[in-house]
Amino acid sequence: MSHYDAIVIGAGQAGPSVAAALAAEGDHVLLVEMDRVGGTCLNHGCRPTKALRASAVVAHQARRATEYGVYTGQVEVDFPAAIQRVHTLIDDMRDGLHSWLLSIDGLELDTRTATLIGDPTGREHRVTVGDQTHASGRIYLDLGGRAAIPAIPGLDTVQYLTEVELLRLTALPRHLVIVGGGYIGLEFGQMFRRFGSEVTILAGSGIAAREDPDVAQALHDILTGEGVVIRNTRPTRVGPDGDGIRVETDDGGEPVIGSHLLVATGRTSNLDLLGPDHGLATDERGFVRIGPRYETSLPGIWALGDVNGHGAFTHTAYQDSQILLTPPRTVTGRVTTYAMFTDPPLGRVGMTNAEAGASGRQVLVAETPMSAVSRARLEGETAGLMRILVDADTEEILGATILGMQADDVVQIVGLALQAGISYPILRDALPIHPTVAEFLPSILGSLKPLE
Numbered sequence: 001m002s003h004y005d006a007i008v009i010g011a012g013q014a015g016p017s018v019a020a021a022l023a024a025e026g027d028h029v030l031l032v033e034m035d036r037v038g039g040t041c042l043n044h045g046c047r048p049t050k051a052l053r054a055s056a057v058v059a060h061q062a063r064r065a066t067e068y069g070v071y072t073g074q075v076e077v078d079f080p081a082a083i084q085r086v087h088t089l090i091d092d093m094r095d096g097l098h099s100w101l102l103s104i105d106g107l108e109l110d111t112r113t114a115t116l117i118g119d120p121t122g123r124e125h126r127v128t129v130g131d132q133t134h135a136s137g138r139i140y141l142d143l144g145g146r147a148a149i150p151a152i153p154g155l156d157t158v159q160y161l162t163e164v165e166l167l168r169l170t171a172l173p174r175h176l177v178i179v180g181g182g183y184i185g186l187e188f189g190q191m192f193r194r195f196g197s198e199v200t201i202l203a204g205s206g207i208a209a210r211e212d213p214d215v216a217q218a219l220h221d222i223l224t225g226e227g228v229v230i231r232n233t234r235p236t237r238v239g240p241d242g243d244g245i246r247v248e249t250d251d252g253g254e255p256v257i258g259s260h261l262l263v264a265t266g267r268t269s270n271l272d273l274l275g276p277d278h279g280l281a282t283d284e285r286g287f288v289r290i291g292p293r294y295e296t297s298l299p300g301i302w303a304l305g306d307v308n309g310h311g312a313f314t315h316t317a318y319q320d321s322q323i324l325l326t327p328p329r330t331v332t333g334r335v336t337t338y339a340m341f342t343d344p345p346l347g348r349v350g351m352t353n354a355e356a357g358a359s360g361r362q363v364l365v366a367e368t369p370m371s372a373v374s375r376a377r378l379e380g381e382t383a384g385l386m387r388i389l390v391d392a393d394t395e396e397i398l399g400a401t402i403l404g405m406q407a408d409d410v411v412q413i414v415g416l417a418l419q420a421g422i423s424y425p426i427l428r429d430a431l432p433i434h435p436t437v438a439e440f441l442p443s444i445l446g447s448l449k450p451l452e
């Protein structure tokens, strides 16, 4: 049995930087990755989807070109070329990461699945990879997750897709049926509609279910305005239908017959892949239970990224690694800013109206439709809204929702203010640049009113 100073399992968003930092401090480190380095984000998550989105945005803009006095002629999407562009970019990024990891002194990379037997004393945890067992007193888990597959009768009789297989398609689906109206369903749904697929989203109890109803409705209008069909229903049965897939639903409506079926109903943790003897305590959702510095229930084992249930994004996973590496920082009190990359995107931080209303605080709201934002009007991107919530008594900023052009960037100003504990008058009195989207943050804070 070989011994390492530290073993890192998972080369997703947190593992590589932890492994590299430990090796730089002189540790002999083993990094185990069962798939391709870079994890979900690099291989079948954020980056390929945002690269593909770029093609969808260009197609959309080209179709709208005459609104801007520009003539492009007939717009056609070459889907194989768009997906090839994605693969070229991603392969290059992955190769860069892989080469960097191989170049680090003191770091060994093993590309197989690891199982773990946790030692309750913390002295000698055992990690098995293939027919080799290694021991270490320090184990860092960056296991991530995978698509959760709902128990829909007949689902196993068809070749359904998750995001992994969808991104491997080389031909455009004629009709993409998507189960789930969350991040993945909405981002892909809009993209494939813009490429020319028919798209039907079966959204359960509604799209963007964690957002306020008016925000979800605005998103609904944007997507259906582009021809995406959204039905608030769940599949009751799935089966083959000729060369397509037939999906029956619980709304009594007509079954949907698509050429492809994407399942995007949330994620499940990869913890099970460590085998039955890891010994780690989990929470009620199956995530590894952690303390403020990522310590698990077993001494000498830390859990970072999606698998600890304290974030579900690349930036939260990567920040986990940075917090871990810079004691005494902790994850406690982290303000999570995030974006849904529809076009226009939805930027979010802090409370929704519903959460603020239920908080027992005296809440003030400032908002504007994007159609009143001069930059948005100038650029012909007037869909959406901007909203900030504040506490009337303490002057704290409570949250922001921005659905509109550049919302993914603009919302970070509010995120930073929230993280820094800046009171809203400071943001209100800041000097913004004109004409930008962000200039409306100070501007709308001048017209706060009680939240109804």
Ligand SMILES: Cc1cc2nc3c(=O)[nH]c(=O)nc-3n(C[C@H](O)[C@H](O)[C@H](O)COP(=O)(O)OP(=O)(O)OC[C@H]3O[C@@H](n4cnc5c(N)ncnc54)[C@H](O)[C@@H]3O)c2cc1C
Pocket: 009, 010, 011, 012, 013, 014, 015, 032, 033, 034, 035, 036, 037, 038, 039, 040, 041, 042, 044, 045, 046, 047, 049, 050, 112, 113, 114, 115, 142, 143, 144, 145, 163, 184, 270, 273, 274, 304, 305, 306, 307, 311, 312, 313, 314, 315, 316, 317, 341
């Ligand atoms: C389609 C899609 C789009 C997304 N878009 C965005 C976005 O725009 N912005 C954003 O912030 N987030 C986005 N996300 C979420 C983001 O990808 C994840 O939150 C992020 O990748 C989590 O990082 P992680 O390091 O925790 O896990 P992962 O990136 O999943 O990495 C975990 C790694 O551990 C490996 N592993 C697991 N178990 C073992 C084992 N037993 N042995 C060896 N290796 C193992 C896995 O193979 C994987 O490589 C998206 C996700 C999806 C699916």
Ligand SMILES: NC(=O)c1ccc[n+]([C@@H]2O[C@H](COP(=O)([O-])OP(=O)(O)OC[C@H]3O[C@@H](n4cnc5c(N)ncnc54)[C@H](O)[C@@H]3O)[C@@H](O)[C@H]2O)c1
Pocket: 150, 179, 180, 181, 182, 183, 184, 185, 187, 202, 203, 204, 205, 206, 207, 208, 209, 233, 234, 235, 264, 265, 266, 267, 312, 313, 338, 339, 340, 341
């Ligand atoms: N822009 C981003 O940062 C980004 C993009 C994509 C994914 N992600 C990450 O990936 C995670 C997973 O995304 P997702 O879209 O799979 O999950 P999600 O949790 O965002 O949405 C899943 C939706 O599917 C619905 N649903 C569940 N079962 C259903 C059923 N049987 N029929 C119909 N609807 C059903 C749920 O009610 C929910 O609204 C996200 O939570 C996010 O953390 C992030």
